[in-house]
Amino acid sequence: EPEVTQTPSHQVTQMGQEVILRCVPISNHLYFYWYRQILGQKVEFLVSFYNNEISEKSEIFDDQFSVERPDGSNFTLKIRSTKLEDSAMYFCASSPGENLSYEQYFGPGTRLTVT
Amino acid sequence: SQQGEEDPQALSIQEGENATMNCSYKTSINNLQWYRQNSGRGLVHLILIRSNEREKHSGRLRVTLDTSKKSSSLLITASRAADTASYFCATDRWNNNDMRFGAGTRLTVKP
Numbered sequence: 001e002p003e004v005t006q007t008p009s010h011q012v013t014q015m016g017q018e019v020i021l022r023c024v025p026i027s028n029h030l031y032f033y034w035y036r037q038i039l040g041q042k043v044e045f046l047v048s049f050y051n052n053e054i055s056e057k058s059e060i061f062d063d064q065f066s067v068e069r070p071d072g073s074n075f076t077l078k079i080r081s082t083k084l085e086d087s088a089m090y091f092c093a094s095s096p097g098e099n100l101s102y103e104q105y106f107g108p109g110t111r112l113t114v115t
Numbered sequence: 116s117q118q119g120e121e122d123p124q125a126l127s128i129q130e131g132e133n134a135t136m137n138c139s140y141k142t143s144i145n146n147l148q149w150y151r152q153n154s155g156r157g158l159v160h161l162i163l164i165r166s167n168e169r170e171k172h173s174g175r176l177r178v179t180l181d182t183s184k185k186s187s188s189l190l191i192t193a194s195r196a197a198d199t200a201s202y203f204c205a206t207d208r209w210n211n212n213d214m215r216f217g218a219g220t221r222l223t224v225k226p
Contacts, residue, residue, distance in 0.1 A: 033213065033214075035216075041218075042203070042216050042217060042218040042219060043158065043203060043205075043216040044216070045213050045214060045215055045216075047213075048213045055213075056213045058213075091157060091158060093158075103148065103160055103163050104148075104160070104214060105160065106150075106157050106158040106159070106160070107157060108156065108157040109156070109157045
């Protein structure tokens with residue numbers, strides 16, 4: 001069964017450094033998402049991406065964040081200058097398309113630790 | 116905010132009992148979905164129910180949706196220890212399929 005994959009599973013970085021989290025969505029999906037979950041808290045929407053552009057973003061997704069689909073398979077989340085409060089699990093998700101089910105398939109997550 | 120809010124926050128039951136978790140939301144929705152998350156792991160999709168549906172079943176899971184009360188419930192029948200996890204509801208709006216999650220219910224099923 002196709003699945004969303006994410007790499008790395010755990011990333012440790014120093015405050016102020018740039019990190020890139022990588023996701024490979026399910027191949028025939030058209031919508032891509034990033035969510036984060038701070039330890040012990042709820043899952044929070046960051047951004048959705050469709051047709052090579054951001055379709056919606058939350059208030060969390062400020063200028064420090066960017067997303068890209070550099071090729072036909074990868075979908076990346078970049079944090080330019082990490083802060084301690086960026087430490088969280090980051091989940092990528094994908095869904096088939098606008099006229100189909102909105103069911104989103106989640107990856108296993110990347111645990112980001114900012115020290 | 117249209118985020119779902121689950122209650123109870125935590126639920127502890129014995130194996131074999133039924134578990135009922137509730138979710139309320141604030142604005143009109145297109146779909147409501149229930150997800151499961153084992154501790155420290157990713158989210159697993161359980162059921163999607165559309166705004167024009169009232170009830171759906173999947174195995175031991177039963178989901179209801181009452182749009183007049185802006186609420187949904189997830190019933191797990193004949194619970195097993197392996198059902199121990201956090202359960203989240205998530206909603207999306209018309210023409211906008213980003214999802215907003217609730218805080219989740221932590222279910223513990225004791226063997």
